[in-house]
Amino acid sequence: MQGDTLLYKTFLHHELPILVVYEKEIETYFNNFSDSIQQFKLQRCPKLGGDPDDEDDEKDPDIGMYKGSFRIYELHPDTSRNRELIYGTVPTVGPIRINVRVYLLQGLRLACRSRIKENTCDPFLAVKLGSREIYDVDGSIKKNCRDPMFATFYNLTTIIPNMPQLVVQCWDWKATEEGRDILIGETRIDLENRYLSVKRPMCGLTERYMIDGPHSWRDFMSPVQILEEWCLANGIPVPTYSSDGKRAGVNGEMFSSEEFEKHEVNYEDSAVWGEYKERTALYILLEFGLIRDYVEKRQLTDPVMPGVPQGRILMWVDIFPFSEKPPEPMRVDPPLPVDQELRVIVFEVTNVETIQEIDPGPGMKKLNDLLVQGHFSGDTESQVSEIHTRAVNGNGVLHWRFKFNFQYAYLKRKVMIPGDIEDTYLDPIVTLKVMDGDPGVSKEPYGYVHLNLSYMPRGMAREDWAIMDIIPEYEDPPKGKDEVYDPDDYKFVGPPKITFLNLYKAKKTLGWWPLYKKQGDYLVKTGNIRMELEVMNREQSEKRPAGFGRNEPNANPVIPEPM
Structure with a gap:
């Protein structure tokens, strides 16, 4: 949603x-849609003085349907005008x-x-x-x-x-x-x-008069023609327009296109937007309550x-x-999935809450072998970075590039997994997990981050701004009964603004995100990760090649060896 x-x-x-x-x-x-014609049931009339045993009287009384209207008109003193006044608004009869x-x-x-x-x-x-x-x-x-x-x-x-x-x-x-x-x-x-x-539900009116693109006008009549026909059918004088077409008067009321077009910059492309007169007529039709697209x-x-x-x-x-040439049909076939490549460069992880087989003791440094595991929706296997050996107190430098190739369906905003019978669609989620390089120490991740590429928090510019509040699914755990208010807990100032982006539009983002894991029913922060995410189509990836990890071609961008 x-x-x-x-x-x-x-x-x-x-x-x-x-x-x-x-x-x-x-x-x-x-x-x-009974404003012009209505439906009336036609029923069989009972026979006067009929025989109660007559089988014909027991049949279904409904024998058909009458479609028409009953109207009462005031006649004009000039009898020659009555036909025009009465029948001028009656729809055409006959096949x-x-x-x-x-x-x-x-x-x-x-x-x-x-x-x-x-x-x-x-x-x-x-x-x-x-x-x-x-x-x-x-x-x-x-x-x-x-x-x-x-x-x-x-x-x-x-x-x-x-x-x-x-x-x-x-x-x-x-x-x-x-x-x-x-x-x-x-x-x-x-x-x-x-x-x-x-x-006029015969063809819905689009909210904007566009002459090119996926939202182009598809009616056989222009808005100006439709408005004139509608006015004549309802006994209203035809509209009058200003010389530039931006204003029009109908039935004593004035309309201006500026009332409906709020930002002039949106209408600068003359190859897409039709002339002002047509746009003004369309806005009037929509105001009069005709059926929209x-x-x-x-x-x-x-x-x-x-x-x-x-x-x-x-x-x-x-x-x-049938007498008019129908316009070109509207394309309704969903766009084909596009081959995409996601590149994730993990620079470093900090303050990861690790465990050790032997407690190093108070004041001693924790030393762990850390690696990052990357997984994308639909992949059967995860990708693994090299190990940062003897990372001190959960701080590791990786400088490692992950590459994920997938097919993205823009209409559904999901990743498509082709199937023999039916395709599967998944949310475009990339998961980065910080693991211990020695499975004997811990098989469970120390922390992870899930990012939905179509709606993800923007990376923070500073490490201390990578708070859990930027994660959409995060909820504050309830305070315990014995917890005491501590003013020091409220001295921290978070990021100035938490924003979300669609990576398929932004193309690239760089910053800090929190690492977390689930404890009970709540998410708890366990560290930070700094990385860059970039998504591109196949053509762009071929023009800007890059190797996995730090392999050749180590370019776009060049990833240096960690110091």
């Missing part, structure tokens, strides 16, 4: 568009052919209904609209997975109001002993209501067991008129 919060704050600082995530079906938040683009991102906690699979399933997608049915077994199947990442989309066409219902299904592949597929669940979407709604989590149910949840699916739908 800390990493997600950091990313969210970064988007807010740079004023980048943010998706709205609806935890349920989007229509439940907007009264089923309309539309293009439908269905984005299906991920299944969420899908039900496991197979009797031959243990708490798992092999889900794939099926989409139905009108007379077209797509069973995408080859393209969307995910093996042994209850939270499959589909990351795909489908283009379809239909005619409304004739065939308005979109059906998205999730199936379990070969879920029976006979090799049959089992329906996990489905969700149904009324496209007609979305197409005709004044909220969104994803929705739709519940999947089985028609045989209505009302029983079978999981959810993360998705959204874009709708465009």
